[in-house]
Amino acid sequence: MVDELLDIKKIKRNLHNFAKEREWEKFHSPKNLSMALSCESAELLEHFQWLTEEQSKKLSPETLTEVGEEIADILLYAFRLCDVLDLDISRIVEDKFQKNIKKYPVELARGIAKKYSKKD
Numbered sequence: 001m002v003d004e005l006l007d008i009k010k011i012k013r014n015l016h017n018f019a020k021e022r023e024w025e026k027f028h029s030p031k032n033l034s035m036a037l038s039c040e041s042a043e044l045l046e047h048f049q050w051l052t053e054e055q056s057k058k059l060s061p062e063t064l065t066e067v068g069e070e071i072a073d074i075l076l077y078a079f080r081l082c083d084v085l086d087l088d089i090s091r092i093v094e095d096k097f098q099k100n101i102k103k104y105p106v107e108l109a110r111g112i113a114k115k116y117s118k119k120d
Helices: 008-021 029-046 061-085 090-104
Strands: none
Touching: 008 061, 008 090, 029 061, 061 090
16 A cells, blocks of 8 residues: 555544544543653554664564554544644644754755764
8 A cells, every 4th residue: 555645634533523422522631642642652662672773674564563553543642632732734744844954954964863063
C-alpha cells in the first residue's frame, strides 16, 4: 500500500465522533491527551530499546506491525489533541517546517547530527 494524502478533517471528525459516542470527552482534556501521547511514545521506544543501530533497521514483520500500531496511536492522540485545542494541523505543521528550514540552513546543518551552533 502506498501512502496517500491524509484527509485530516475526516480523521479529526472520526476521532471526535469516536470519543463522543463513548462519552470520553470528559477524559480528553489537553493534559490527559498529552500524557497519553507521551505514554504511546514510550511504547514505541520499547521496541527499539537494547537494539543496535543495525538491528533497529531490520525489524521482524511482527515487530514492524507493532511499531506501526504505536505510530498510529501517537498520530491519533496528536490529531485528537489538535481537535480539542482547535488547532489547524496543516497550518501548524507547515509553520513549524518553515521555522526548521530557517533554523537549520543546509549549508550549516548538512551531515551534522547535533545543532550546528553547538561547538563541541
